[in-house]
Amino acid sequence: xxxxxxxxxxxxxxxxxxxxxxxxxxxxxxxxxxxxxxxxxxxxxxxxxxxxxxxxxxxxxxxxxxxxxxxxxxxxxxxxxxxxxxxxxxxxxxxxxxxxxxxxxxxxxxxxxxxxxxxxxxxxxxxxxxxxxxxxxxxxxxxxxxxxxxxxxxxxxxxxxxxxxxxxxxxxxxxxxxxxxxxxxxxxxxxxxxxxxxxxxxxxxxxxxxxxxxxxxxxxxxxxxxxxxxxxxxxxxxxxxxxxxxxxxxxxxxxxxxxxxxxxxxxxxxxxxxxxxxxxxxx
Amino acid sequence: xxxxxxxxxxxxxxxxxxxxxxxxxxxxxxxxxxxxxxxxxxxxxxxxxxxxxxxxxxxxxxxxxxxxxxxxxxxxxxxxxxxxxxxxxxxxxxxxxxxxxxxxxxxxxxxxxxxxxxxxxxxxxxxxxxxxxxxxxxxxxxxxxxxxxxxxxxxxxxxxxxxxxxxxxxxxxxxxxxxxxxxxxxxxxxxxxxxxxxxxxxxxxxxxxxxxxxxxxxx
Numbered sequence: 001x002x003x004x005x006x007x008x009x010x011x012x013x014x015x016x017x018x019x020x021x022x023x024x025x026x027x028x029x030x031x032x033x034x035x036x037x038x039x040x041x042x043x044x045x046x047x048x049x050x051x052x053x054x055x056x057x058x059x060x061x062x063x064x065x066x067x068x069x070x071x072x073x074x075x076x077x078x079x080x081x082x083x084x085x086x087x088x089x090x091x092x093x094x095x096x097x098x099x100x101x102x103x104x105x106x107x108x109x110x111x112x113x114x115x116x117x118x119x120x121x122x123x124x125x126x127x128x129x130x131x132x133x134x135x136x137x138x139x140x141x142x143x144x145x146x147x148x149x150x151x152x153x154x155x156x157x158x159x160x161x162x163x164x165x166x167x168x169x170x171x172x173x174x175x176x177x178x179x180x181x182x183x184x185x186x187x188x189x190x191x192x193x194x195x196x197x198x199x200x201x202x203x204x205x206x207x208x209x210x211x212x213x214x215x216x217x218x219x220x221x222x223x224x225x226x227x228x229x230x231x232x233x234x235x236x237x238x239x240x241x242x243x244x245x246x247x248x249x250x251x252x253x254x255x256x257x258x259x260x261x262x263x264x265x266x267x268x269x270x271x272x273x274x275x276x277x278x279x280x281x282x283x
Numbered sequence: 284x285x286x287x288x289x290x291x292x293x294x295x296x297x298x299x300x301x302x303x304x305x306x307x308x309x310x311x312x313x314x315x316x317x318x319x320x321x322x323x324x325x326x327x328x329x330x331x332x333x334x335x336x337x338x339x340x341x342x343x344x345x346x347x348x349x350x351x352x353x354x355x356x357x358x359x360x361x362x363x364x365x366x367x368x369x370x371x372x373x374x375x376x377x378x379x380x381x382x383x384x385x386x387x388x389x390x391x392x393x394x395x396x397x398x399x400x401x402x403x404x405x406x407x408x409x410x411x412x413x414x415x416x417x418x419x420x421x422x423x424x425x426x427x428x429x430x431x432x433x434x435x436x437x438x439x440x441x442x443x444x445x446x447x448x449x450x451x452x453x454x455x456x457x458x459x460x461x462x463x464x465x466x467x468x469x470x471x472x473x474x475x476x477x478x479x480x481x482x483x484x485x486x487x488x489x490x491x492x493x494x495x496x497x498x499x500x501x502x
Contacts, residue, residue, distance in 0.1 A: 017426070070380065151298075190371075193371075194371050194373060194384075197333065197365060198360065198361075198384060198385045198388055199357050199359075199385070203389055
């Protein structure tokens with residue numbers, strides 16, 4: 001009933017709550033998907049096994065057999081010294097001229113292998129690297145862990161920034177709800193006074209304001225979720241390419257997160273109302 | 284019983300009441316009179332717990348208002364009906380809602396609230412106006428809504444601040460009859476008024492206030 005009486009104030013407040021929760025939801029959506037993508041990308045762990053120059057056929061077969069024996073490892077490609085040079089020449093393009101002056105090909109032959117499916121949890125790249133490097137004929141082994149670590153570090157920073165922004169947005173919502181409820185209380189000051197004069201308890205007067213704050217918070221949450229979902233449907237979310245790596249297919253927030261946004265809205269609404277009525281009724 | 288001991292009240296440098304000693308027995312009908320600014324309204328508001336005294340204390344049925352907790356004061360107010368000089372009606376609520384609110388805050392059942400409110404509105408002659416809003420009523424009608432709200436809960440004490448100020452002589456007498464009928468049920472009634480007509484038409488105890496002091500107490 002209060003909401004109807006102060007419609008414009010409530011619309012303004014609701015709009016701000018929606019905006020705050022929408023930003024929060026969008027962040028959760030983005031972060032959740034980046035995290036999943038990173039995990040998926042991490043599962044496709046790739047490894048390069050560089051062979052020594054002049055390795056015998058026998059040694060090379062030994063290395064090959066060892067790799068074939070690794071669980072979940074798939075040999076993508078054998079790159080001979082010549083192919084490696086060809087790849088380098090292609091990568092350098094116009095600047096490849098200096099390669100003609102080379103007396104001999106310095107690039108090693110290598111196997112490119114990929115560990116698929118079950119994620120990095122089952123694979124121990126450092127152990128495999130160690131075992132491979134012990135084999136005769138293997139010069140060096142490199143794997144994509146470094147990149148993974150860097151990306152994980154980046155995601156940690158994003159997570160931290162997200163928490164800070166999320167916290168500030170929550171404070172913002174509490175502040176807005178507090179002030180909206182305060183405005184409502186002021187606009188109903190006479191009514192509250194009369195209620196108190198006819199013997200209403202503090203809680204009889206306070207409860208409608210608490211309910212009002214909760215309704216605002218939940219409504220804000222519902223609208224934010226709906227807008228987020230609309231945005232998800234409208235914006236391109238499939239096969240988003242990032243840094244030329246594995247394409248990312250955005251998935252919408254799981255039900256648990258949506259409930260969390262609604263609960264957060266309600267909790268922030270209640271906190272805001274509590275602060276407002278606490279200040280007003282303090283005698 | 285209402286007991287006032289050495290009661291004083293100040294508003295800034297102005298002394299509203301000074302060293303008031305008063306005893307009003309349960310079931311008594313008392314008029315408080317005096318010129319404007321004598322302290323009549325302040326006295327009633329102090330008895331109601333809407334103001335705190337500068338010194339002295341008030342006992343309502345042996346409960347000291349100086350020491351009463353907020354929740355207990357709320358409960359005490361449910362036993363006291365107050366007719367405010369400025370009516371204090373809610374403009375956005377109907378006549379019915381304005382009266383019913385006094386019962387709703389107590390948490391009574393809606394069916395009982397409806398029945399009792401209808402009954403009281405009939406008593407004050409406003410049954411036909413229950414769906415009207417206060418601002419569409421005359422001053423006298425608004426006053427009767429305020430009276431209905433004060434008496435709907437069958438209070439132990441009824442405090443009325445100039446309850447006939449906006450009424451013509453005939454309505455004034457009707458309202459006084461109403462107060463007397465409430466009084467007959469055992470309610471203590473304290474009416475603040477400066478209406479000489481009203482005082483002359485009654486033989487009740489009259490307390491004359493002058494500049495914040497009791498200058499006369501006629502039994």
